[in-house]
Amino acid sequence: MKKGVLLVNLGSPDSPTAKDVKPYLDEFLMDGRVIDVPPLLRNLLVRGIILQTRPKKSAKAYAKIWWEEGSPLIVISERFADKVKKHTELPVALGMRYGSGSIKEGLQQLADQNVDEVLLVPLYPHYAMSSYETVVVKAMEDQQKYFPKMRMTTMPAFYRSPDYIKVLGDSIAEGLEGFAYDHVLFSYHGIPERHIRKSDPTKFHCKIDGSCCSINSVAHHTCYRHQCYDTTELVKAYLGLPDDKVSSSFQSRLAGDPWLKPYTDYEFERLAKEGKTKLAVITPAFVSDCLETLEEIAMEGEEEFKEAGGEEFKHIPCLNDRDQWVALMAKWIKDWQDKAMLPV
Template sequence: MKGVLLVNLGSPDSTQPKDVKKYLGEFLMDERVIDLPLWLRTFIVKGIILNTRPKKSAAAYQKIWWKEGSPLIVLSERLQAKVQEQSEIPVGLAMRYGSPSIQQGLTDLYERGVREVLLVPLYPQFAMATTETIVVLAEELRKKHFPDMKITDVPAFYNQPEYISALSNSIQDYLSDKDYDHLLFSYHGVPERHIRKSDITKSHCKIDGSCCNTPSKAHEFCYRHQCYQTTKNVIEKLGLDKDKVSTSFQSRLGVDPWLQPYTDRTIVNKAEKEGIKKLAIVTPAFVSDCLETLEEIAMEGKHEFLEAGGEEFHTVPCINDNDEWVGVIAKWIREFNN
């Protein structure tokens, strides 16, 4: 019997600092998130970050928490329910960090008789800290607990026409009655070293402004290329003016160089240096609205833009449980089930 497991990032169980600390500990101790030697990762995460960051992060989560719970979890559950309505086989839901865990998700499917799973990491672009960590963990769990189960994973779908259509239409629908001067595509940042580590050619990625536009096998696992290509695809789909669209990267951590330009600086520069008065932002690295979109962009980003002299700030919602997006996943499932 076949089944499906949708996997998103995850969320703390509550906005209490102890729950946020537990979640951050699991997230940041992942060797594909902070890819440092165990002793150094442990020192940084458990010795420094978990002693300083949980209270601040808890306060941020409190700003965006819904009555039903974590927005990311609630939106993921809505997506699962809608996809299940259009699918003949079981559709499960799991989180890479927090609950429900991937092990629990696989267990639930296994107990329903599922022996062949379509694993759907809910990330359009490939990255070590997203798609790869999900696929690797799922395979480790399969070998240990479900040796007679087969797992097939959905690769990065940033270039899939159906996804680009769903994303583009959601952007167009939201902005149809909005007035804006510039559209900024903000993607979650990653350390530059992650780009080089993911380069299967070991020579192509130089992060020099040209390698992402030069055809290469490296692009199959290059997060930076896939982000810029997503922006390009939407520009072409919607016929946007290239001069009125740009790309940036948010949520950097630590002192090592991360992908640039940085979103927070870009937001300020758009107002202060370029004189942009009306800014719209879309966040296509996420399929579900979460802390990074609802607090970091919609709240903090808006504050920074207005403080810098901007006048209107629009945050385009993620595709969440958008009906067209649901249809895209349902199509993948039908193809898998045939």
């Protein structure tokens, strides 16, 4: 069998205009693993309420971070994929979960090169039903529907792989160099608390109060909250960061339901009012800088922190297309190619 690799990231609107943002948001928010309510209610909520106002607001946000080459997430993902191709002899394609450049198109590119065994790589370090899981489910649906003879292996969430922690830690150390920080905040993408409970295979382990995260359980394999805090602890240990200068938070919540806490915007205010004047912020839920990192954190976050009394704010970029990150992905691909081994 001929092997190949499909890298999958979130996706982006085709342009920072309400006209292009609306269909992108429609596809994204109508995903039952993103807004996990009954279809009729989801349709009413998304198409009857959210899409009436959100596209214009989101378009303005995208316009603030849009590059001359296009969407930062798309451009960075393409650069990363191109670099990975140069480090492996296997065919490598790139797909997006939402918007243009779909997963189906990526699989077709591989099929056109006679690939019949695919390594699916969701470009998310942590497991969450609204990110990692929806990529896997969509890829399997498209594979079975359009490429039934193709076999697929999925790379597991790599949030605690020692090699990944080293790459992430080294990038953070580089970002912190020369910055006399008072505090380092690990800001992860937020999800509703109910997603954590839904992802718990035991249906009784998760308490979302911190106590269950320290008790070893099969539930941790699909617990986004545990995995985020684990990443923070592993990076903190790798870099030797002081306990009292590191914390974690969650961003990008929607009103109505309880989401994972503490909220990042609340933390900006709290830390500033506690006298933390120099704040460094890392966004390890993403491997590529995007709207949530470049606008919500690097722009709005800095403004919120300084309005609350902070003085210096530094957003440390995602791994993007760093050579060390590219080399690690190529290594994982080579391991799978030779031994069918994947990171743990």
